[in-house]
Amino acid sequence: MLAVSQRAAPEGRTLSPVSQPRLPAFIRVPRAVLGPLYWWYERRVERRVKVGRMPQHLGLILDGNRRFARTLGVESKIGHDLGAHKAYEVLEWCLELGIPHVTLWVFSNDNKSRDDLEVTHLLRLFAQEAAKMVHDPRIHKNRVRIKMIGHIEDFPEEVRDNLRNLEKVTEAYDGLLLNIAIGYGGREEITEAVRKLLREAAEQGLTLQQLANELKVPHIGAHMYTNESPDPDFIIRTSGEVRLSGFLLWQSAYSEYYFCDVYWPGFRKVDFLRALRSYQKRDRRFGK
Numbered sequence: 001m002l003a004v005s006q007r008a009a010p011e012g013r014t015l016s017p018v019s020q021p022r023l024p025a026f027i028r029v030p031r032a033v034l035g036p037l038y039w040w041y042e043r044r045v046e047r048r049v050k051v052g053r054m055p056q057h058l059g060l061i062l063d064g065n066r067r068f069a070r071t072l073g074v075e076s077k078i079g080h081d082l083g084a085h086k087a088y089e090v091l092e093w094c095l096e097l098g099i100p101h102v103t104l105w106v107f108s109n110d111n112k113s114r115d116d117l118e119v120t121h122l123l124r125l126f127a128q129e130a131a132k133m134v135h136d137p138r139i140h141k142n143r144v145r146i147k148m149i150g151h152i153e154d155f156p157e158e159v160r161d162n163l164r165n166l167e168k169v170t171e172a173y174d175g176l177l178l179n180i181a182i183g184y185g186g187r188e189e190i191t192e193a194v195r196k197l198l199r200e201a202a203e204q205g206l207t208l209q210q211l212a213n214e215l216k217v218p219h220i221g222a223h224m225y226t227n228e229s230p231d232p233d234f235i236i237r238t239s240g241e242v243r244l245s246g247f248l249l250w251q252s253a254y255s256e257y258y259f260c261d262v263y264w265p266g267f268r269k270v271d272f273l274r275a276l277r278s279y280q281k282r283d284r285r286f287g288k
Contacts, residue, residue, distance in 0.1 A: 042270040049273050050097065052280035055233035057101035057226075058094065059255065061247050062087065064239030064263030071263070077121045082265035084129055093272055094176065095142050101177050101229040105247050109151065109185035123159050126182065130162035134169050143175030149225035150184030179226055186249030193223035193250075224250055231255065234279045236272075238264040254286050 062083060069079030087104060094102050107122060133139055133146070148163050155163075163182070197219060201211040221227065231251045235244070240261040244252065258275045260267065 038268075038270060042268075042273065045270060045273040045277060049276050049280065052277070054097055054099055054276070055279060056099070057103070057230050057232040057234075058099050059103045059105070059232040059235035059248055059252070060090065061105045061235070061237035061245070062264045063237055063241055065265060067239065068263035068265045076118060079265060080118075080122055080125060084125055086265050086267055089269075090267070090272065091144075091176075091178065092138070093269055095138075095144075097276075099176070101179070101232075103149070103179040103181060103226060103229070103232065103248065105181040105184060107150075107182045107184070108245065109183060109188060110245075112154075112183070123156060127156075127159045127162045130159075130166045134162075134166055139170065143173035144170060144178055145173040145175065146170045146178045146180060147228070148182055149179050149189075150182045151188060152183045155183065177229055179229065181225075181247070184225075184247075186244075186246035189225055190220075190250055192225075193220050196223045221250065226251055233284075234258065234276075236260060236275050238262055238267050254284070256282055256284065 065079035065083040066076040068082065069076045087106070091102070107126070111122070112119060139146070146166050148167055152160055152163060198211070226248065231253070232248055232255045235247065235252060235255045236258045238260045240259065242259045256279055258278055260271055260275060262268070262271050
């Protein structure tokens with residue numbers, strides 16, 4: 001078991017997230033050369049984005065860790081480690097821009113069927129990062145509330161304990177609400193919502209006919225995992241895949257989508273800002 005304290009880290013303590021592996025020279029050198037140009041362009045886009053409309057709920061599908069690792073010629077687990085490191089960066093960008101609700105899809109129900117070694121590494125990574133986030137001063141300074149959404153009951157005990165502990169430590173915070181979709185599937189979420197609704201009706205002594213007569217869309221919506229957040233305004237998926245794969249199926253009826261060709265670990269702030277710029281240019285009509 002990983003020993004996890006529920007106390008915040010002392011003031012000023014720096015606790016880095018996943019140690020980022022050293023990238024090959026053919027990646028590092030161009031970055032060093034183009035760095036100033038990227039910095040200038042990024043600041044230019046950021047200035048324009050900051051004065052525009054921000055999504056109140058941003059959904060992120062974190063895709064492409066393994067393919068990113070393959071492009072570097074390294075093991076897939078390094079891609080997952082880099083992906084975890086990137087999640088910290090993106091969370092900081094959201095805090096900087098004042099986005100109040102964020103949902104990160106980090107692990108789906110379908111992912112559980114992957115190679116045992118890969119799944120074991122991912123579960124260990126989740127436990128490790130949850131333990132670190134408990135002490136991360138950025139979480140406490142910004143009063144980030146963290147909520148796990150998905151089915152984690154079949155995860156190893158230490159993983160469940162660390163994830164639940166992170167929820168408990170931040171449950172009273174009133175800053176950004178971060179939903180972490182882990183062991184998540186959209187169809188499973190809708191099924192669970194209906195199941196809860198049926199159980200409540202039974203406890204109230206309602207017949208199925210009475211429930212059917214009274215049932216409205218908000219009744220189901222109130223039982224979704226993200227019922228404390230508005231429906232997502234904007235959903236970004238990295239890696240070039242153009243599909244939702246079941247992400248927030250109920251909630252995303254009127255969401256705007258953005259599909260980015262960059263693999264998740266390589267997702268730069270300028271890519272994030274470009275996505276937001278695209279969102280800000282759109283005219284949301286909600287079917288009207």
